[in-house]
Structure formats: C-alpha cells, structure tokens
Amino acid sequence: MLSQEEKAEIDKELSHVPTKQAACLGALKIVQAHRDGWVTDEGLLDVAEYLDMSPDELDSVATFYNLIFRRPVGRHKIFICDSVSCWITGYKEILEHLHKQLGIRPGETTPDNKFTLLPIPCLGICDHAPAFIIDETTYVDLTPDKVEDILKEYD
Numbered sequence: 001m002l003s004q005e006e007k008a009e010i011d012k013e014l015s016h017v018p019t020k021q022a023a024c025l026g027a028l029k030i031v032q033a034h035r036d037g038w039v040t041d042e043g044l045l046d047v048a049e050y051l052d053m054s055p056d057e058l059d060s061v062a063t064f065y066n067l068i069f070r071r072p073v074g075r076h077k078i079f080i081c082d083s084v085s086c087w088i089t090g091y092k093e094i095l096e097h098l099h100k101q102l103g104i105r106p107g108e109t110t111p112d113n114k115f116t117l118l119p120i121p122c123l124g125i126c127d128h129a130p131a132f133i134i135d136e137t138t139y140v141d142l143t144p145d146k147v148e149d150i151l152k153e154y155d
Helices: 004-014 020-034 041-050 055-064 084-089 091-102 144-152
Strands: 076-081 115-120 132-134 137-139
Touching: 004 020, 004 041, 020 041, 020 055, 041 055, 076 084, 076 091, 084 091, 091 115, 091 144, 137 144
Parallel strands: 076 115
Antiparallel strands: 076 132, 132 137
16 A cells, blocks of 8 residues: 555656656656665555556556666666677676676675666766766776775765
C-alpha cells in the first residue's frame, strides 16, 4: 500500500500530466526513492493500482528505463559508459580495474551493498571518454589511477 507521503508526491506529479498513466515514470521514481532505492513487486502493484494500470503495463515501463531498479542495488550506483567512444579509449581497462577494486562485474552489487556496477549505452561526453557516473556525479577522462582515487571518495 502506498504511504500518504508517496500518494501526496504522486498526486503532485498527476497535476502536471493529462492522464494518470502519464505519471507512471514519476510515480515509479517516487516509490523507488521511498523504498530502499528499488521498486519491489509490491511497490509496482501499488503504483499500478493507484494509476489504473495493469501491473504488466507498468512493469514494461519500469524495465525499459535504466534508472528504475526492479531489484536491490547498492547505496552508490556506478553507471559505466559502454559506447563506442568509451570502448576505443579504455572502457575495458576501466571495467577490469573496477572489477579488481570492487570484485564485481556489470549488473552486480558488492557484498557490503556499497556499489552496484551498471552499464549505460552513452553518457554523451564522448570527447572525455572513458567516463562513468556515480550517483549523480560524472567522472571523465578516466584512468585506473583516477578510478582508484574516485572510489576512495565513497569510503
């Protein structure tokens, strides 16, 4: 069941769109923010009912967008760009260094739930590749040494 706070925030989203269904992405983000950073099956059902959508319709939205998480993720999300520009300029080296530092591969979360590593198709900063985003901070022109220093910021 949606909390009063979740309902209030979703209602605010509803005031900006022509139909309930048009607020589904915003509603999913709201529920995700209130429920440990991911949308559980229960949360999806709650939102679907509130917006008069079927669970399948809403799940198709949730699984399409790479910033809606349908399973638990770490406190910090690392979105590593795997575009052609990043591949050419050292993506594999950065990815391997992240694996050595964190012990995880793309799609995995560290055992302490600190980091989740997620590929993302393009960050749009190809002139500064390779790049990744941690939470909402973008890091560019990455090297293994730079990655090591960046990860220390999240201790």
